[in-house]
Amino acid sequence: MDGIGYSEYTEGNAVAEGYTPHLDWLLENCPYTLLRAHGTAVGLPSDADMGNSEVGHNAIGAGRIYPQGARLVNEAIASGRLFQGDTWRKLIDYCRRNNGTLHFIGLLSDGNVHSHIDHLKAMLRCATEVERLPRCRVHILLDGRDVGETSALDYVIPFEEFLRELNERTGSDVRIASGGGRMKITMDRYEADWGMVALGWKTHVAGEGRAFPSAREAIETYRRENPGVIDQDLPPFVIADASGPVGPIRDGDSVIFFNYRGDRAIEISRAFEEDDFDKFPREPRPKVAYAGMMEYDGDLHIPKNYLVSPPHIQQSMAELLCERGIRQLAISETQKFGHVTYFWNGNRSGKFNPDLEEYIEIPSDAVPFEQRPWMKAAEITDRVIEEILSGRFDFIRLNYPNGDMVGHTGVYQAAHIAVEVVDLCVGRVMKAVEKAGGILIVTADHGNAEEMFERDEKTGKVKLHADGRPKAKTAHTLNPVWFIVYDPEGKGTLRINDRVPHPGLTNIAATCFQLLGLEPPEFYDPPLLLVS
Numbered sequence: 001m002d003g004i005g006y007s008e009y010t011e012g013n014a015v016a017e018g019y020t021p022h023l024d025w026l027l028e029n030c031p032y033t034l035l036r037a038h039g040t041a042v043g044l045p046s047d048a049d050m051g052n053s054e055v056g057h058n059a060i061g062a063g064r065i066y067p068q069g070a071r072l073v074n075e076a077i078a079s080g081r082l083f084q085g086d087t088w089r090k091l092i093d094y095c096r097r098n099n100g101t102l103h104f105i106g107l108l109s110d111g112n113v114h115s116h117i118d119h120l121k122a123m124l125r126c127a128t129e130v131e132r133l134p135r136c137r138v139h140i141l142l143d144g145r146d147v148g149e150t151s152a153l154d155y156v157i158p159f160e161e162f163l164r165e166l167n168e169r170t171g172s173d174v175r176i177a178s179g180g181g182r183m184k185i186t187m188d189r190y191e192a193d194w195g196m197v198a199l200g201w202k203t204h205v206a207g208e209g210r211a212f213p214s215a216r217e218a219i220e221t222y223r224r225e226n227p228g229v230i231d232q233d234l235p236p237f238v239i240a241d242a243s244g245p246v247g248p249i250r251d252g253d254s255v256i257f258f259n260y261r262g263d264r265a266i267e268i269s270r271a272f273e274e275d276d277f278d279k280f281p282r283e284p285r286p287k288v289a290y291a292g293m294m295e296y297d298g299d300l301h302i303p304k305n306y307l308v309s310p311p312h313i314q315q316s317m318a319e320l321l322c323e324r325g326i327r328q329l330a331i332s333e334t335q336k337f338g339h340v341t342y343f344w345n346g347n348r349s350g351k352f353n354p355d356l357e358e359y360i361e362i363p364s365d366a367v368p369f370e371q372r373p374w375m376k377a378a379e380i381t382d383r384v385i386e387e388i389l390s391g392r393f394d395f396i397r398l399n400y401p402n403g404d405m406v407g408h409t410g411v412y413q414a415a416h417i418a419v420e421v422v423d424l425c426v427g428r429v430m431k432a433v434e435k436a437g438g439i440l441i442v443t444a445d446h447g448n449a450e451e452m453f454e455r456d457e458k459t460g461k462v463k464l465h466a467d468g469r470p471k472a473k474t475a476h477t478l479n480p481v482w483f484i485v486y487d488p489e490g491k492g493t494l495r496i497n498d499r500v501p502h503p504g505l506t507n508i509a510a511t512c513f514q515l516l517g518l519e520p521p522e523f524y525d526p527p528l529l530l531v532s
């Protein structure tokens with residue numbers, strides 16, 4: 001149940017306020033516990049970091065905690081290693097030799113899911129103060145999904161001030177060159193909508209699009225013209241002065257995509273790197289040196305050059321279950337397909353053993369999900385029931401994206417429907433599991449839909465707009481998630497082991513081994529159940 005967490009608050013809680021008879025029944029009748037799904041429990045820098053799907057699925061699949069991208073980049077910057085590495089040197093030398101510009105493209109916020117603005121600032125400082133590059137350009141993707149839904153100017157205004165001060169001090173010329181909402185351009189994932197990447201290319205690379213004198217004016221104008229639009233959906237813009245766009249990407253330039261998380265960074269990286277590329281016409285396609293903050297796909301080696309090495313996740317559960325001959329199915333719709341495959345398997349896209357594994361992707365709708373909160377849950381369920389009853393698999397993992405994808409829209413009524421849809425489908429899966437003589441685990445990778453209104457951190461009170469409406473929250477949460485075991489035949493023989501210290505997502509893998517009758521690897525975090 002992606003993005004369905006537990007919160008004691010009921011106001012703005014689409015899970016508590018939704019009609020969820022199956023979930024209610026499970027919590028009434030089955031062993032369950034709450035798992036930590038954020039912060040250090042999933043390898044993030046601090047417990048102030050909310051959970052997300054990458055770290056959540058990595059943790060579930062890996063069975064133990066790995067320091068994650070956010071932490072690895074912090075460390076590489078703090079130690080100076082990032083700036084001594086081959087990739088940084090190569091990009092600096094390339095644009096210096098060609099009298100080119102150093103470009104940065106990425107998500108401008110401190111959400112710490114895909115990126116962190118402090119990483120960008122540290123690189124700009126080094127590029128100007130230390131490397132003495134005369135010119136840098138920044139292409140900003142507006143967030144509103146991992147941070148407040150209309151917080152773009154809270155980042156853009158201080159950032160413009162930071163650039164002004166930096167330019168004054170170093171004599172360099174650093175400017176914002178283009179941008180747009182992250183759900184409109186550049187950050188598509190799992191090939192759901194290449195059109196977004198094509199539009200990002202046109203904006204950042206060609207410098208084509210509606211022109212504004214500054215990012216601030218672009219944002220203010222778009223908000224005035226489209227009342228109610230939230231940052232992630234703001235249209236693209238190009239910054240121009242009297243002589244035209246200030247920062248198209250040209251031959252001899254270097255480009256750093258500064259997001260560290262892979263799913264939404266792979267497509268744009270492919271557009272920069274692949275010679276045989278047929279997803280959209282790249283006109284122009286400048287000769288540049290390109291690098292990502294991290295290696296985004298460890299199997300396909302995308303991109304070729306990266307600044308920081310990703311966590312090297314090994315011996316994740318899918319791999320070890322293959323070694324034990326367990327036949328496995330992974331299933332979801334496009335929006336979360338990579339989550340149950342690529343993230344679950346430690347950020348690798350290939351199978352471990354094609355004879356034992358099958359991956360099913362149900363194509364997602366390409367619409368804003370508040371318009372289709374049911375998404376493809378029914379289709380996923382039809383298919384999984386067929387597969388459960390076929391007896392072809394020993395272990396099935398399934399992701400319902402609704403709580404998360406609809407939660408991100410900030411539309412409360414839609415989130416309500418999303419949660420009820422998931423509950424309805426869980427009910428259908430329960431029946432199939434019972435018929436097949438299996439066991440069902442119901443859990444989640446992090447919260448979202450259980451907290452649809454912003455709350456004051458100190459008082460816990462819901463924040464309100466001037467007109468009294470609650471402020472929508474689009475981001476993930478710090479809440480724990482349920483871990484419920486439905487064992488229709490077991491007659492109460494399974495119990496939660498209360499002695500497991502600080503249970504979190506990383507305890508799930510060993511628990512699956514336990515339920516499959518296998519000894520869990522001793523380097524996994526301990527299983528959650530007592531089996532008697």
Ligand SMILES: O=C(O)[C@@H](CO)OP(=O)(O)O
Binds near residue numbers: 051052054404
């Ligand atoms: O949509 C996304 O990219 C993230 C939020 O930034 O959500 P999730 O981690 O659930 O995929």
Ligand SMILES: [Mn+2]
Binds near residue numbers: 002003052404
């Ligand atoms: Mn998720």
Ligand SMILES: [Mn+2]
Binds near residue numbers: 003053404448476
């Ligand atoms: Mn999400």
